[in-house]
Every structure is written in structure tokens, then in C-alpha cells.
Amino acid sequence: MAKPNKYDSEVETSAQFPVEQAPIRVTVDIVVFTVHDQALRVLLVERGIEPFLGLFALPGGFVLAGETLEQAAFRELREETGTAEVYLEQLYTFGDPGRDPRGRVVTVAYYALVPSGRSPLLAGTDAASAAWFTVAELPKLAFDHAGILDYAVNRLRGKLEYSNVGYELLPEKFTLTALQVLHEAILGRKLDKRNFRRKVLGMGLLKPLKEKLATGRKPAELYSFRDQR
Amino acid sequence: MAKPNKYDSEVETSAQFPVEQAPIRVTVDIVVFTVHDQALRVLLVERGIEPFLGLFALPGGFVLAGETLEQAAFRELREETGTAEVYLEQLYTFGDPGRDPRGRVVTVAYYALVPSGRSPLLAGTDAASAAWFTVAELPKLAFDHAGILDYAVNRLRGKLEYSNVGYELLPEKFTLTALQVLHEAILGRKLDKRNFRRKVLGMGLLKPLKEKLATGRKPAELYSFRDQR
DNA sequence: GAAATAGTGTCTGTTAGACACTATCAG
């Protein structure tokens, strides 16, 4: 547990803020999920600078003046992955003193879901390299990012149990088997095919298309989602 | 929608932080719930200073150097209510630019549950006065606090549906009727007595005491919770 | 014995999990 730098508790005094406060920096960090090869994966970037040089970290960065937290998250996402057309939701805010050895940093964590099939990779300016890792085989992570990632995985699993989320991870057209594989990858366990199909079809959110996917064996019916929610 | 102050985007350059960032202040705001007179109530403080002088606001304040976000929330809670032995959980972080006309302020919102019966009131140093309001009859609130409060009420209702939460709001010994009244106050609707009792007793979290509460009519059995979770 | 609150059981519809075989296509 590294102690944070000692700040002078007197900040440049804004005429309008009577209260003194040590400077705190605010960042966003994003747990970017995708599903590929039947596994739930997260995007990590290798740190090119100290501290934690060489370790992997969640993509993220400072919140800039004038942008909302969500805009900051989308911006970082775009810088890191090249796309921002993804589902994004705020997770939790981590702000223990000492979580960054350079000083006090409060980070607002988000998670994002990028559809399988388009999982682009662009090394950001401050990242030596970026790569997808399965949540089962994670490298050593910088800062408190392992805890953030754990939190995100649990949230994602929770949402799946009682809601229609996770649909943001599939391409526009998909088979029921693909949807089931997705759920199994997120939950980390096998599901019964008949029960699964009964449940998702019963929700009424799927629209059967007139198309079949020629998969090499018996062609599978393709589906899409009815509306964007 | 007040525009935030224009900040110079160049901050005093920390030797260790290569990244420039406009100064952002970090606060915690707390939605303090209690139940009294069969109604769900929140603690609000009347603002004694500009901006929003005279309006009511959630108790809260700046995060100080060296303390965790949760510690900051507990500290504010203690300053405002005199006690910090309450359930506290992080809600969501609000950081839109312009939410505070004095400058950029990101607030980490928490909610707290204080047991009915001990709902103390201490006017804090920066609050002209504090008072409990039912969530059905709220005054005009400062900043974006109305939205934060809404969010908290929904979260509390959600937790009640599928978990044992809300139990933090009762005194140590209580009757099943009191527990039902509590649930009804939070949910804002009536519940069936028999179904309610079946459900809560079926959870196995309640311990029937050997005592009865002399209520004037037929005495009611007293219960307590089995363990602290 | 009247007024007030405590306490109790059944029926019904929905949901979730366990479980195994048939259908269709490529080669």
C-alpha cells in the first residue's frame, strides 16, 4: 500500500469556491468486453511508461475540461479501438488514496460491449500495445485494475441473468446457437439448449429472419433483435 | 444550464504526471434514507451560501487528501447526522460539466440507510438547516440533486425486490408488521400480509424472539435479524 | 362485547430446470 504524495491542502483559491481541496485527478477506465472463440475477452493495453511499465492495464485516461464522464469514456474507447458505436455503462468509481503512486487519482470505471466480429485493435498513443485476453487467463494488471475487472465481470453476469443485455455483443444477424454460446461464455457454464431457446424466444425480443446460415451442416435460422434496447 | 468556468487547460505540472488536466474537484453526496411515520424520508440541508442559496441539497462535501471516497462519505454523514453507524453504498458518479456553476465538480453519490427511531439531526457547518422530507413531497433541489435522489430511490426499490436489504432501516427488535410497513413505504404500494410474511419468513433471515410487543391491542411477536448481512 | 391489530392456508398460473430424440444438410 503506497502512501499518496503529500499535497499542500491549499489549492489556488477560486474566488467562488471557498473550500480548499487537495488536487485530485479524475480519469475514466473502461473494461471493454467482447466474445471471440467462445470466450469472454477484455481489451488490455501494455503500459509504455512508469509506473507499472510493462504490465497490462485497462484502457483509460483523463477527463478533459468540458466533456462529460461518458464522453470521456467514449473518447478513450475511440482512441483505443477505433470505434465508439458500442454499449457503454458506468460501473463504479474507485478512488482509494494510493491506488496511483503518482498522486491522488479518482477513476470512474465503465464497461463496454463490442460486437463479436468487429473487435478492432489500435494501439493508443500511450500504450505500447493492446490485446484481447480471456477473462480466465489474465496477465498481471497495473494499479487496482484487477479489482475493477472482477467487478465488471460480475456486473455483466448479473445483468445477463435478469435482462436482455449481452445482445450488444453479437453481429446484426446471428443464430440461436451463437447467442447461447455467448451466454455460456459470459456465465462460464453450459446451458441447456431447449431451456435456453424457450427462454430467449419467450422474451419476444428476437425477430426470426427468412434467412438461413449455411454452416456446413444443417443450416441454422438467423435472427436479429427487434429494436434497439 | 450554466456553462462551467473556462479553465486554463494547463495545470501546475506535476513532475510525475505528464498529462495536463483542468482542475476537477471531487465531492461525495449522500442520499440519507430513513423511514418514519410510514413514509420513506430523505435528509436534505438548506443551502446557506450561493449558488442555490435557500434551496435544499443533499448532504455532501469535498473529498479530502488521504481519505477514501467511502471515508469521505462517512465523515460527511457524521458531520450532518452525528452518526456513522449506518449502511452505506456507492450509487453512481455524476460529472457533467455545468452541474456546478462555480466550476467542474465530479460527485460520487452514495446512499445511506439510517434505522428508524434514531434519525438524528445536526445542522452542519455549511448548512443553514437540515430536515427530513418524504420522497413524495420534495422541495426544489439544488444542482442536479433531484436526479441523484431519483436514482437512489429506484436503486433502493430494486434492491428490496430481490434481496434482504432495507433491514438496515429497522431497530434491533421489530414486528413483522413494522417490516411490512417499511417495505410498503419504500415501494410505495400495499403488500398482502400473508404473502409478505410467507416470503420474509421463508428467507430464513429472521429470528423470532421470545418477546412480545405490547402495542395496545393483541401483542405482536418481536423478531431480529440472524446475522449482520 | 366492541374495536383493533396479529396471525394463519389454499388455490392457481408462471417460471426454471432436468431430460432425449428427430430433422436436415454436406460429403
Added chain:
DNA sequence: CTGATAGTGTCTAACAGACACTATTTC
């Protein structure tokens, strides 16, 4: 016709909601 994946139905247990009367106490 073999191999592989798609697709389909029943039974059962648990849970949730609707619904009305009896029990105990004070005054």
C-alpha cells in the same frame, strides 16, 4: 449412409399473487 449441427416437448418443483377468516388483547 455417416457425421455434424439444428431443432423440438414434457414433467416437476419452486415461487408469486389473489383471496377471508380466526385469535388475542384492551377498554
